[in-house]
Amino acid sequence: MDEQDLVRKVQAGDQDAFAEIVRLYKDRIVNYLAQFTGDYQKAVDLSQETFIRVYFKAKKYKPLAPFSSWIYAIASNLAKTELKRSSRRNTVSLEDVTSQFDSGIYSKDRPDTGLIKNLRSALDDLHPRYRIPVILKDIEGFSQEEIAKILNKPVGTVKARISRGRGYLKRELEKALHVRGEGAALKGESHGRA
Numbered sequence: 001m002d003e004q005d006l007v008r009k010v011q012a013g014d015q016d017a018f019a020e021i022v023r024l025y026k027d028r029i030v031n032y033l034a035q036f037t038g039d040y041q042k043a044v045d046l047s048q049e050t051f052i053r054v055y056f057k058a059k060k061y062k063p064l065a066p067f068s069s070w071i072y073a074i075a076s077n078l079a080k081t082e083l084k085r086s087s088r089r090n091t092v093s094l095e096d097v098t099s100q101f102d103s104g105i106y107s108k109d110r111p112d113t114g115l116i117k118n119l120r121s122a123l124d125d126l127h128p129r130y131r132i133p134v135i136l137k138d139i140e141g142f143s144q145e146e147i148a149k150i151l152n153k154p155v156g157t158v159k160a161r162i163s164r165g166r167g168y169l170k171r172e173l174e175k176a177l178h179v180r181g182e183g184a185a186l187k188g189e190s191h192g193r194a
Contacts (some may be wrong), residue, residue, distance in 0.1 A: 001136045003067040010058045020052050025068075028140070029075050035135045038124045046082060050075045066118075069149040072140070075149060076132055083128055113172070122172035130165030135160050 003024075009017030029050055033043035053074050061070055123131060136142045136150060144162070148155045 004063055007058065007063070007067055008060055010055065011061070018055055021054065023046065025071055026051075029071065030137065031111075032072065032140055033075055033079055035123070035139050036076070036081065036103070036128075036131065043084065046075065046078050049078055065149040066146065068142075069146055071150070072136065072142070073150045076136075080128055080132075117172055118176040122169050122176075125163055125172070126168055130161050130168065132159045133158050134165035134169070138166075 003021075006017045006021055010021060015057075026047065029047045030043050033046045033050075034040045037043055037046070049140075050071065054071055057074075061067070126134070130191075132151065133147050136147045137144065142150070143156050146153055147156045151158065153161075
């Protein structure tokens with residue numbers, strides 16, 4: 001059964017069809033939202049809200065664009081709203097507090113402290129205007145035309161935002177590499193003088 005058939009059944013109130021849509025999209029939406037927000041638990045919560053909206057707004061869906069574009073648009077809008085809401089709150093995460101008092105044991109067990117950490121940090125710092133298209137293109141694999149439909153923006157705007165977002169990420173990763181390279185060079189110099 002194709003997605004359009006599933007959506008028609010959901011619009012008619014079929015619970016099994018809705019369960020199938022959740023099964024098909026749950027992991028993809030959670031992963032997308034986790035990349036977007038940088039917080040897995042928040043991503044799970046937002047994905048649940050996404051599927052609630054899909055269920056209750058299914059009758060508003062028109063098959064002009066792929067169903068995936070519609071569901072990702074809902075998830076993106078929820079994530080943008082959450083980021084705005086959380087940026088207004090002055091909060092400190094438990095992870096930030098515990099890292100200040102960390103004895104070093106936990107951080108040694110963490111995987112990769114290099115490229116992934118730097119990429120995550122650069123992605124987190126990237127304005128949502130650029131972060132969303134980059135994630136949709138480079139992580140989720142959508143075409144620029146699909147992203148334009150998801151974001152309700154012209155394709156040219158999407159292309160420019162992807163380009164600017166990638167450019168920012170590239171500069172930030174080059175800076176991090178340069179800083180790491182200088183640190184390694186300084187260590188090498190001190191060993192050479194000894």
